[in-house]
Amino acid sequence: IDEEDPARLDELLEPMHAADIADVIENLSAARRRTFMSLWSGEIDGDILSEIDESIRDEIVELMPKSALADAVREMDSDDIVELIEELDEPEQQKVLDALDESDRAAVEQSLTYPEYSAGRMMQSEVVTAPEHWTVGETIDYLRNEDEHLPDQFYHVILVDPRRHPVGYVALGRLLSARRATPMRDITEDSFRPIDAFANEADVAYAFNQYHLISTPVVDEHDRLVGVITIDDAMEVLDDEHEEDILRLAGVGDESSISDTVVETLWQRLPWLGVNLATAILASFVIAMFEATISQIVALAVLMPIVASMGGNAGTQTLTVAVRALATKSLTGSNVWRVVAREAVVGVLNGLCFAVVMGVVAWIWFDGINLAGVIAIAMVVNLFVAALAGILVPLTLERVGADPALASGTFVTTVTDVVGFFAFLGLAQMVLL
């Protein structure tokens, strides 16, 4: 469709939501995207631009004519512009900044002074405030007069003192249902909790989720109101955090996207496969220590991957639960030892179950009661160690300030491989030779 006809494109895309159009653009191949942009780039508005995935934003901004870009960014809220600019290369950044009018540019540049992944980067500077001594009637009259300058979406009116410190906020539903003479101060919400502009975005998202916030004011180091964060931004961060966790657990670069090229994908995955190769070679050294034993009893070579594989799986189960619990802050000082103890007990019980099963299988298969005993004991040992590694590795990483999702998997499977091979082959050497 996008080979020829801009009018037909218009017709097709017209009824679609900006987010869906952005998805269409993302799903085009790189070559077709260029054709698409040459036909339709003038029509890309602010809504579409803020929905487009980071990985191709640079390309899109570069291909947009200056005038279309200026129109697009002028209708965007400052938080969306900040998000757009963050991911762009230098020349495209400048192109966007030049397209802004002065007050917007000042707001965006202010936001960019806060560290990456901070509340200051998430907030929009467009806020609706009222002096703390106003009544409901005064506020409504003011809002009617300011119609032109209000943000697209807002959910609270923030009360400020003369030095612009936020002292409370009023939900619009409350404002609408109150009598005109009611002082604003009397109908503020309990959920009011201003956020420091330097706070980490993950903590902000956690607060939104935990306290069911819709919007919350952001203050600078002098407690002065500098912006507001709304729930859609928090939802996006939450989504990104989840994505990051899941990708990191699998050892994939956390910025990976379905529209990446072959080379990008390769670079994301090679490092982790490299680490895995190193740990697999480490496990091989353990096997090599028992070469003589294996050459006498080849059944050991047949059975040894089972012990390692069960350990790896059990360790990953525990690990995943632990990483999630840490991410949702439900694994804390007060219950950590109870959870560790539970995992250890579950590890031993799992081990006993599969020791019996595997013992019987090995006995029947290789007709050796001693071999059966060896694999049974190795199974218990490895599943116990897997459980401990699965919970202690992420806890340790968290304590030293690393992301527990990032490297836990590799550590845990290294431990279960090494322990699994060592326990099984070592016991076999002692018992069977």
Next chain:
Amino acid sequence: IDEEDPARLDELLEPMHAADIADVIENLSAARRRTFMSLWSGEIDGDILSEIDESIRDEIVELMPKSALADAVREMDSDDIVELIEELDEPEQQKVLDALDESDRAAVEQSLTYPEYSAGRMMQSEVVTAPEHWTVGETIDYLRNEDEHLPDQFYHVILVDPRRHPVGYVALGRLLSARRATPMRDITEDSFRPIDAFANEADVAYAFNQYHLISTPVVDEHDRLVGVITIDDAMEVLDDEHEEDILRLAGVGDESSISDTVVETLWQRLPWLGVNLATAILASFVIAMFEATISQIVALAVLMPIVASMGGNAGTQTLTVAVRALATKSLTGSNVWRVVAREAVVGVLNGLCFAVVMGVVAWIWFDGINLAGVIAIAMVVNLFVAALAGILVPLTLERVGADPALASGTFVTTVTDVVGFFAFLGLAQMVLL
């Protein structure tokens, strides 16, 4: 602290947010929780009750005195009551229903007629509506008079026709900033998209995320307004879906929680470890086919886990990216073959990289150029197969209507283990003997 003194407990918990109190209760051990409940159960209000994790709600409701429960549920919105009731056993369900007044009970029972995980279960029946022909002034006057009966939080006024079909909605911010004489119909939002009460909750959450909705009306099979879903409910579903994905990918029961007992945890994990044992034994059969070869060249036993492990890791990487892309609907018919081709190419390139590395390592370690060649070729084959399995298995599961996160991991590692061992040992038998 909770051993003795209810007054001291009051003092400590008083300033805390309901969600934090719920977390405290969840983190208590079972025995201490009973003590806690005997001291403090009368103080548990609706906010706390709706924050408490499903796994212990039953216990809490059972331990609450009838009067406290009645007070608690009376202040809850109908969607929170439905969520509470869904997870309770029969006698506790009845206890909650009895505590409700008649209109609330009718709303809750209505909601429960919709299937589990549907929009009908997520919605609250408390809605704010206005006839479509009203003006801004009429609406505001009406809201002031209805003050008592309005829900705690609402973000839109829904316009309905005389047969209660929703025809549009007006954001409160817009309502506040418009002149009193403006017809409501002139200031409705573009984002209006009513949701079918039978729609799946995951699709509802997707719509909220994709279209940045704050609240959206729910209609029954006759297109009549029956309730409204707000963003906090959607955020919760999104959170649950993520949790489910991540836990299923790791082969942990998707209802697992940090406050589960040893027995619950064991039951969640045993089935998947059992499946893994079966597939590990399958891989062992492949090794057993080559027992004679291994007994002549023990180096094969040392190196074979490396090939399998690299395949498993590469497969998991691809798989995770594919499962996430399916969950976020960014892997669709239009780009599926491009993504499959990309993964296949990345698989071969990864394979070539690690074939060179592993070839050199094997050559140096065992001083055999033929062995080095065998492991290099097996590596390329297995990483290529891993990439294909990693993308095709979840796609197939999705196509047959299964959850791609659920069983993909096991399928993929089975494929990579079997292919890895077979390619390496089979080639070795042909080349080295």
